[in-house]
Amino acid sequence: MLLIHCPYCEEARPEVEFVYGGEAHIARPIDPSAFSDAEWEKLLYIRSNPRGRHHERWRHTHGCGRFFNAVRDTVTDVFETTYKAGEARK
Amino acid sequence: MKRFSGFNLIGEAFRSHQGWPEHWPDKAPKASYDAIIVGAGGHGLGAAYYLAKKYGITNVAVIEKGWLGGGNTGRNTTIIRSNYLYDESAHLYDHAVKLWDGLSQELNYNIMYSKRGVLMLAHNVHDVQSFKRHIHANRLNGVDNEWLTPEECKAYCPPLDISPRTRHPVLGGALQRRGGTARHDSVAWGYARAASALGVDIIQNCAVTGIRRGADGAIEGVETERGFIASRRVGVSAAGSTSLVMKMAGLDFPLESYPLQALVSEPVKPIFPCVVMSNTVHAYMSQSDKGELVIGAGTDQYTSYSQRGAFHIVEHTLAAICEIFPIFTRMRMLRTWGGIVDVTPDRSPILGKTPVKGLYVNCGWGTGGFKATPGAGDLLAYTIAHDAPHAINAPYNLDRFRNGRLIDEAAAAAVAH
Ligand SMILES: Cc1cc2nc3c(=O)[nH]c(=O)nc-3n(C[C@H](O)[C@H](O)[C@H](O)COP(=O)(O)OP(=O)(O)OC[C@H]3O[C@@H](n4cnc5c(N)ncnc54)[C@H](O)[C@@H]3O)c2cc1C
Ligand SMILES: [Zn+2]
Numbered sequence: 001m002l003l004i005h006c007p008y009c010e011e012a013r014p015e016v017e018f019v020y021g022g023e024a025h026i027a028r029p030i031d032p033s034a035f036s037d038a039e040w041e042k043l044l045y046i047r048s049n050p051r052g053r054h055h056e057r058w059r060h061t062h063g064c065g066r067f068f069n070a071v072r073d074t075v076t077d078v079f080e081t082t083y084k085a086g087e088a089r090k
Numbered sequence: 091m092k093r094f095s096g097f098n099l100i101g102e103a104f105r106s107h108q109g110w111p112e113h114w115p116d117k118a119p120k121a122s123y124d125a126i127i128v129g130a131g132g133h134g135l136g137a138a139y140y141l142a143k144k145y146g147i148t149n150v151a152v153i154e155k156g157w158l159g160g161g162n163t164g165r166n167t168t169i170i171r172s173n174y175l176y177d178e179s180a181h182l183y184d185h186a187v188k189l190w191d192g193l194s195q196e197l198n199y200n201i202m203y204s205k206r207g208v209l210m211l212a213h214n215v216h217d218v219q220s221f222k223r224h225i226h227a228n229r230l231n232g233v234d235n236e237w238l239t240p241e242e243c244k245a246y247c248p249p250l251d252i253s254p255r256t257r258h259p260v261l262g263g264a265l266q267r268r269g270g271t272a273r274h275d276s277v278a279w280g281y282a283r284a285a286s287a288l289g290v291d292i293i294q295n296c297a298v299t300g301i302r303r304g305a306d307g308a309i310e311g312v313e314t315e316r317g318f319i320a321s322r323r324v325g326v327s328a329a330g331s332t333s334l335v336m337k338m339a340g341l342d343f344p345l346e347s348y349p350l351q352a353l354v355s356e357p358v359k360p361i362f363p364c365v366v367m368s369n370t371v372h373a374y375m376s377q378s379d380k381g382e383l384v385i386g387a388g389t390d391q392y393t394s395y396s397q398r399g400a401f402h403i404v405e406h407t408l409a410a411i412c413e414i415f416p417i418f419t420r421m422r423m424l425r426t427w428g429g430i431v432d433v434t435p436d437r438s439p440i441l442g443k444t445p446v447k448g449l450y451v452n453c454g455w456g457t458g459g460f461k462a463t464p465g466a467g468d469l470l471a472y473t474i475a476h477d478a479p480h481a482i483n484a485p486y487n488l489d490r491f492r493n494g495r496l497i498d499e500a501a502a503a504a505v506a507h
Contacts, residue, residue, distance in 0.1 A: 001400040002392075016402055020391040037492050045344035045435045045491040049333035051395045074347075074394050 002077060006060045007068050007084045013060070021057030023047050024069045025089050051075060055089060058082070091287035093198050113279060114286035119293050122320035123151045125474055126312055127327060128298045128335055130154030131163040132274070133452055133459065134327035135281035135292075136467020137474070139197075142288035144468075145475035150290045151321075152282075153314060155297035155331075159278030162329050163460065165429035167352050167386040169365050169374065170461040171208040171269035173228045173235040178485040178497045179438065180231035185482050186465025187268060193464055199280030201272050202379065208269030208365040209238070209247055211414070213258045217370055221264040228266075238263045247364050249415045257413045258371050271365060271376055277463055301339040301449070309339075309448030325450040325474050327466075330395065330430030332453035339446050343453075344491045345432050348389040349399035350457050353407075353426035355418075357381030371410035383421065385411060389431065389457060399428045431456045435491065437500035441466060441483040442473055450474050451488075 002015040026043065029035045035043070048054075054074045059067045071080040071090055081090055092098060092111055102109050125141060127134045130152045141147040152158075170190060172183035190203045212218045221237070228235040240252040243263045252260045282292055293316075300313030301324065311320035328335045330347045362377035372388035387407035390399040404426055412419045434440060434454035439462070441452045452470040455462060469483040479487065490496055 001402050015400060041344075041492040042342075046342045047333075047344065047346050049343070049346050049393060051331075051334055054393060056392065072392070075396060077392075077394055077396050 002079070004058060004070070004079065005082050006063055006066075007082050008064045008066050009060065013063060017060060017062040019059045019061045021059050021067060024055040024057045053080065057085075091198075091283060094200075113283040114292050117151075117291035117293055119151060119153070119296065119314065119316055119319050120291065122311070123291075124149040124321065125323040125325065126150070126319060126321040127152045127325045128312065129161070129326065129328040129331075130158035130278070130282070130292060130294065131161045131327060131329060132159070132277045132281060132463035133163075133329075133455075133466045133470065134325070135159075135278055135285055136463055137325055137327060137452070137470040138290045138292075138467075139281045139285040139288070140468045140471035141475060142285060142290055145471060147475060148289035150285075151319065152285070152290060152292050153296055153298055153312065153319070154292070154294045155315075157294050158282055158292060159275055162429040162431060163274055163278050163463070165352065165427060166274055166460045167374065167376070167384050168271040168274050168460055169208060169269070169367070169376065169386075169458075170203070170272060171266045172233050172461070173208075173210075173224055173264065173266045173269070174499055175224050175227050176497055176499065177227075177231060179499055180228060180233050181482050182439075182465065182486070183462060184231070184233050185468070186462040189464035189468060190272060193277075193280070197280040197284045199276060199283060201276045201280050203270065203272040204379075205268050205270040206364045206376070207246065207265055207267045208367060209243060210264045211243070211258075211366060211368045211370075212261045212263060213368065213370045214261065218261050221262070225264055233266075234268055235264055235266045238265050247362070247366055249362060249417045250366070251414060251416050258368065258410060260414070269365065271378075273379070274460060281467070298335060298338070301335070303339065303446065307447060309446060322448050323450070323474055324448060325452065325470050327452040327470060329453065329455065329459070330432050332432050332451065336444075336451070339444070339449055341444060341446065344435055344440075344488075345454060346393050347395060347430045347432055348392070349394050349396065349428045350387070350389045350431045351399040351403055351426055351428045352384065352386045353404060354378070354382040354384050354424050355421045356424050358383070358421070361417075366414075368410065368414060371407075371414070373407045373410040373414070375411060375415070382424065383418065389433070395430055397428050397430055433457070435500070436496040436498045438497040439466070439486055440488055441469055441486040442479040442488065443477070444488060
């Protein structure tokens with residue numbers, strides 16, 4: 001089980017307190033009606049799925065309830081860092 | 091290849107079985123091939139076999155980064171069924187189930203396909219309605235699937251606890267009698283041996299590290315750990331690693347790779363006659379011919395290439411197993427392991443052409459592609475040989491994520507399957 005550091009609670013807590021939120025930093029369109037089919041495809045379905053550093057969202061469901069971002073290595077599953085939503089990509 | 095037959099077995103018995111040749115010779119790569127398959131799982135080996143057998147394309151290499159069958163083919167819980175909801179899915183999976191029949195004879199290799207029946211348990215009103223809908227849809231597509239009452243479930247699978255006071259009460263079940271299991275390793279070995287006998291080179295311990303495209307963008311071949319190998323046709327069947335291979339060709343894919351775990355108990359005498367799946371509680375079970383209870387869990391929640399998952403997933407599955415089958419509460423588990431499954435947004439595979447000329451893909455089978463092994467191999471071979479998909483796999487194109495024609499088994503099943 002992963003140990004995840006919540007940047008809001010400032011504490012490392014077991015994975016079962018958290019829900020994974022998928023890839024991070026995927027920006028929603030400012031003007032959705034101007035979006036092309038190809039842009040929708042990229043937004044909704046295409047994922048980087050890297051082997052190595054992965055930017056992802058987690059939600060501390062059974063704690064503070066807040067979303068935050070993390071960088072995790074997808075080969076070792078070790079977290080490099082976690083940071084608050086809204087902060088720049090690390 | 092020396093055929094397996096009663097006659098040959100008796101003959102070999104007199105020579106201490108010293109006369110059997112190796113199943114597939116270990117080949118060094120040639121400079122070029124008519125077609126290359128990336129990934130020697132059951133799907134890739136199947137594709138090579140059917141390319142040689144049905145379409146006469148025998149100058150084929152299957153390139154594998156590890157050992158053949160060491161990916162999800164050798165890690166799965168071997169459940170075979172075809173009772174999927176949508177027409178496209180029923181056609182695709184039933185194509186495979188039909189090929190499982192007679193595969194041992196065709197390959198001259200015992201793959202131990204056993205039609206012991208797959209029983210899917212309904213634990214709540216939603217399950218009951220959804221399974222009945224599946225049963226009706228299946229019947230329209232000529233796919234067998236029938237509704238069993240709790241008592242009929244119990245008669246079919248005696249270890250089941252159907253008392254109404256359990257945590258996961260059994261309200262009935264959907265049974266596909268043609269469903270069952272096969273021996274996963276034998277499937278890979280059988281295809282490898284038969285393909286090799288037709289002239290296919292199986293090259294193990296040789297990761298594909300790059301894909302070379304010409305000035306016109308078309309495929310020229312693959313870079314590997316053992317040098318460049320030329321081919322104008324490359325079929326990628328790399329399961330959990332498909333995103334990585336596709337990136338080598340400059341393509342971004344609608345895939346995410348998740349750990350999926352399974353475990354086996356210590357072997358016991360025959361006690362469990364069929365396959366039971368419980369989607370709602372993320373547990374499924376059968377008994378192997380060796381006697382182990384083979385138990386599968388749900389995926390871990392995060393993407394990973396680690397080929398291992400978290401223990402609480404296993405614990406959750408075992409808690410459900412103990413509730414549904416109290417007879418197994420004192421059974422000891424022997425080992426657990428994980429594979430990396432390639433999951434698409436609609437939980438249906440991608441099988442067809444790509445925007446790159448000469449590059450074909452078979453991926454996205456996620457948590458449930460073992461059952462499709464012969465079908466996927468056959469259809470990938472067809473697609474490569476004709477440079478066009480077969481009618482069965484035509485809907486499984488990449489374009490569906492752009493034009494919205496998803497085959498949404500994810501929504502239909504509400505869980506991985
Ligand atoms: C625990 C678990 C339980 C499952 N249970 C079931 C089940 O009950 N029923 C069912 O139908 N399905 C099940 N599945 C899913 C099923 O195992 C897969 O969908 C199926 O086996 C995929 O077959 P494949 O041949 O495409 O993939 P694999 O067998 O994974 O083959 C892909 C191969 O590609 C190779 N490869 C990757 N990258 C490269 C590279 N760069 N160069 C060269 N080679 C490369 C890999 O090493 C691998 O051998 C389960 C999966 C898991 C993990
Ligand atoms: Zn928190």
